[in-house]
Amino acid sequence: MSANSPRVLVVDDDIEMLQFFQRILPREGFETTTCSSGAEALATLKAGEVPFDLILSDVRMPALDGLTLVNKLKEAGNETPVILMTAYGTVQSAVEAIKRGAHDYLTKPLQIHDVRETIKRTLKYLEVVKEKKDFRTESDRQIVATHLIAHNSRMKDILSLVRKVAEVDTTVLILGESGTGKEVIAQAIHNHGPRRSKKFVAINCAAIPEELLESELFGHAKGSFTGAVGTKTGLFEEAEGGTMFLDEIGDMPLSLQAKLLRVLQERKIRPVGATTTKDINVRIIAATHRDLRTAMNDGQFREDLYYRLSVIPIVIPPLRERTEDIVPLADYFLKKASTKAHLILKTFSDSAIRKLRSYSWKGNVRELENTVERSVVLSPNQVISEEDLSFLQVLDASAADIVATAAEEKSLSLRDIEKEALVLALQKSGGRKEEAAKILGISRKTLYRKEREYQLTSV
Numbered sequence: 001m002s003a004n005s006p007r008v009l010v011v012d013d014d015i016e017m018l019q020f021f022q023r024i025l026p027r028e029g030f031e032t033t034t035c036s037s038g039a040e041a042l043a044t045l046k047a048g049e050v051p052f053d054l055i056l057s058d059v060r061m062p063a064l065d066g067l068t069l070v071n072k073l074k075e076a077g078n079e080t081p082v083i084l085m086t087a088y089g090t091v092q093s094a095v096e097a098i099k100r101g102a103h104d105y106l107t108k109p110l111q112i113h114d115v116r117e118t119i120k121r122t123l124k125y126l127e128v129v130k131e132k133k134d135f136r137t138e139s140d141r142q143i144v145a146t147h148l149i150a151h152n153s154r155m156k157d158i159l160s161l162v163r164k165v166a167e168v169d170t171t172v173l174i175l176g177e178s179g180t181g182k183e184v185i186a187q188a189i190h191n192h193g194p195r196r197s198k199k200f201v202a203i204n205c206a207a208i209p210e211e212l213l214e215s216e217l218f219g220h221a222k223g224s225f226t227g228a229v230g231t232k233t234g235l236f237e238e239a240e241g242g243t244m245f246l247d248e249i250g251d252m253p254l255s256l257q258a259k260l261l262r263v264l265q266e267r268k269i270r271p272v273g274a275t276t277t278k279d280i281n282v283r284i285i286a287a288t289h290r291d292l293r294t295a296m297n298d299g300q301f302r303e304d305l306y307y308r309l310s311v312i313p314i315v316i317p318p319l320r321e322r323t324e325d326i327v328p329l330a331d332y333f334l335k336k337a338s339t340k341a342h343l344i345l346k347t348f349s350d351s352a353i354r355k356l357r358s359y360s361w362k363g364n365v366r367e368l369e370n371t372v373e374r375s376v377v378l379s380p381n382q383v384i385s386e387e388d389l390s391f392l393q394v395l396d397a398s399a400a401d402i403v404a405t406a407a408e409e410k411s412l413s414l415r416d417i418e419k420e421a422l423v424l425a426l427q428k429s430g431g432r433k434e435e436a437a438k439i440l441g442i443s444r445k446t447l448y449r450k451e452r453e454y455q456l457t458s459v
Contacts, residue, residue, distance in 0.1 A: 005031045006123055007050060011041040011057040011069065012085070020110075021056070028116050038064030042072060045080070052080050054122060056106075059086040067100070074101045081122055085110065098307045107265060114266070124168045125311075148184060149329050152322035158185070158314060165312050166192035171264065173249075173309045174287040176316030178432045179366030182287035183247060185314060190243040195283055198242030201235050206251035206433075207448040214256055215272050224273020236269050236280050243283045249309065250290030250301060251444070257302045264308045284309075289434070319361040319368060329365060330356055333372035334384075341377055351386035359392050363430025370431065391427075419454045422447075426456070 008030045010021045018034040025032040033052070035041040038061055045052070055073075059066040066084050073080065081103035098105065103122055106114060150156045165172055166189045174182045183202060190200045208216055215225075219234030236244055246252070252260065263269055264284065268277040286309045295301035319326065330348065338345045348356070361367055371392065379388040421440065429435035437447040450456075 005029055006053040006119075007031045007033070008119065009041060009044065009052045009055045009080075010034045011036075011038060011055065011061070011066070013037060013058065013061045017058070024112055024115070028119075030119065037061060038066070038069040041069060045073070045078060053126070054119060055080050055082045056119075057082055057084055059084050059105075066102075070100055070102045081126060083118060083122060104311075117267075121168075121170060125170045127168075148181065148188060149325055149332060151324040151328055152317070154317050155322055155325060158316065161312075161314060162188055163192065165189060165314075167194070169194070169283055171283075171309055171311045172285045172314060173312070174285065174314045174316065175292075176287075176289065177318045177364055178289045178434065179364035179430070180316040180318060181365050182289075182316060183245065185316065186243070186245045186247075186285045186287060189285060190245075190283070193243075193283070195242050199239050200243045200245065201239035202245040202247060203235055204247045204448075206248040206444055207452075209445070209449070210253050210256075213253070214259070217256070218259070218269045218271050219274075220272035221274045224271075228273065232271075234269065234271060236263070236282060237278065239282045241281055243285060246284065246286040248288055248290075249286040250288035250292055250295055254300070254302065257305050261302065261305045261308060264305075319364045323357060326357055326361070326368065327353055329368055330372055333369045334376065336369075337373040337376040340373070343376065344382070346376055346379065346381075347383050349383050349385045352384050352389055355386050355389050355392065361430065362435065363432050367430035418450070419456075422450055422454065422456065 006029070008021075008025055010018060010025070010032060012018055012021075012034075013036055015036065018036065022032055022034060033044065035044055038057070041055070041057070042064070055069075057066045057069055064072075066082075066086075070082050070084075073082065082101075084098075084102050084105040085108060086105055087108045104118055106118055148155075148159060150159050162185060172186070172189060174185050176182050186202070187200055190196060203216060205213065215228075215232060215234070217234050217236055219232045219237060220228050222228060222231045246260075259270075263280070266277075267280055269280055270277045290301075292301050292306050292310075296303050296306060319329075330353075334348070335345060356368075356371075363370070371389070374391070375384050375388050379385070381388070422436075425436040425439040428439060433447055434444055437444045440447070442450075
C-alpha cells in the first residue's frame with residue numbers, strides 16, 4: 001500500500017461485513033480502517049492522526065446509527081464524505097441522510113463492482129471540488145462554448161463550475177427556465193470531459209409519448225409489443241461510453257422514474273420484453289424547467305431519484321436576471337445569423353440596443369437568438385433599428401384572441417387555423433412550451449404532439 005493510497009473508514013456493527021471490507025478494499029488500493037460502532041468511529045475521527053478521505057457507514061447500528069453519525073460530523077464541521085450502506089427496505093432512510101449531508105448510498109446486498117465504482121467516483125469528485133484554481137481569464141470564462149457568454153457574475157460562477165465537473169464522471173442536474181441553455185451546458189460538460197470522443201445523446205422526456213418513452217430509452221425485443229417487428233437499440237446503448245442527456249426529466253412518468261433509478265444504481269438496463277439485463281457505461285446529465293421539490297411534494301417525482309440525480313446541481317438564471325449578457329449575446333447571434341444568411345454583417349442601432357436591454361425575454365436566450373435571426377433576415381437596412389424589432393411588442397391576448405386572429409385570414413381551413421394559433425402562441429410565449437400550452441388551453445404533451453404534426457420548431 002503506497003503512502004498516497006486513499007484512506008477509507010468503514011463503520012458497521014456486523015463483524016463479518018467489516019472483515020469483508022478488510023479483504024476487498026486493500027486489493028482495490030484503499031488503506032482501510034474499521035470501526036464496529038458509530039461512537040468508535042467518532043473517537044477515531046477525533047483522534048485525527050491522519051485524516052480519512054472517505055467514510056463507509058451502515059445506516060442501522062445500535063446506540064449511534066448512520067444518520068446520527070452524519071449529523072454529528074456535520075455539526076463538528078467534518079467534511080469527510082460519507083457513503084451510507086442500507087438494506088433495500090431502508091432506502092428512504094438513506095435518502096433522508098443525503099438530504100442531511102451524506103454524499104451517496106449503497107444498497108445491500110453489496111456488489112463489489114458497485115462498492116469500487118461508488119468509492120472511486122466519490123474520490124474523483126472530491127479531487128475536483130477541492131481544486132482552488134480561480135478561473136479569471138476571459139478565455140477561461142468562455143472555454144465551455146462560444147455562445148455561453150458570461151459577463152454576469154452568476155454565469156461566470158456557473159461556467160467555472162462546468163469546467164470543474166466536466167472532468168469528473170458524476171451525475172449533474174441542470175435547472176432553469178425554458179430557453180436558458182440547459183442543453184448547451186450539458187453539451188459543454190460532455191465536450192470538455194474524458195468522454196468527449198464518444199456520443200452525446202439527448203432526449204426530451206416530455207416530447208415522447210409515454211407509451212414509447214421506455215422503448216426509446218432502453219430499446220425493445222422483437223415481438224415485445226404490437227408493432228415491435230424487430231429488435232430496437234435504445235438510446236442508453238447508443239450513448240455507450242459517452243453522455244446521456246435527459247432533458248425535461250421532471251415530465252418523466254413515475255413508472256419510468258423507478259426504472260431510471262435502477263439504471264443509476266446498477267448501471268444496467270433491461271430492454272422492453274427482454275429477459276436479461278445489459279451493462280451500460282454512460283454519464284447521465286438531466287435537466288428540467290420544473291420545480292422538482294414541488295413535484296416531489298405533489299407525488300409527481302420520486303424523492304430518491306431526485307437525490308440520485310442532483311449530486312451536482314447547476315441552476316441557470318433567466319436572461320432577465322443577467323442583463324449584462326443580453327447585448328454580448330445579441331452581438332454573437334448577429335454574427336451567427338449573418339453568416340447563416342450569407343449577408344454582410346449588420347449592426348444594431350443605439351435605440352435597438354436599448355429595446356433589447358429593456359425587453360423581458362420570457363423565452364430567455366432561445367427567444368433572443370430567434371429574435372436576432374428574424375431581424376437579420378427581415379430588416380432591409382444594414383443597421384437594425386428599433387422599428388425592426390417592433391414584433392417584440394407581445395399582446396396580452398387570450399387563447400380565443402389568438403385563434404380569432406388566425407381566423408381573420410379568409411380561406412383558412414380549421415387545420416390551418418389550428419397551426420396558425422400554435423405559431424402565434426409560441427411567439428407570444430417567447431418559445432416557452434409550458435406558457436404556450438397555457439395560452440391555448442392544452443397540455444404540454446399535446447403541444448409537443450401538435451408541433452410534430454405540423455413540423456414546427458420553437459418560434
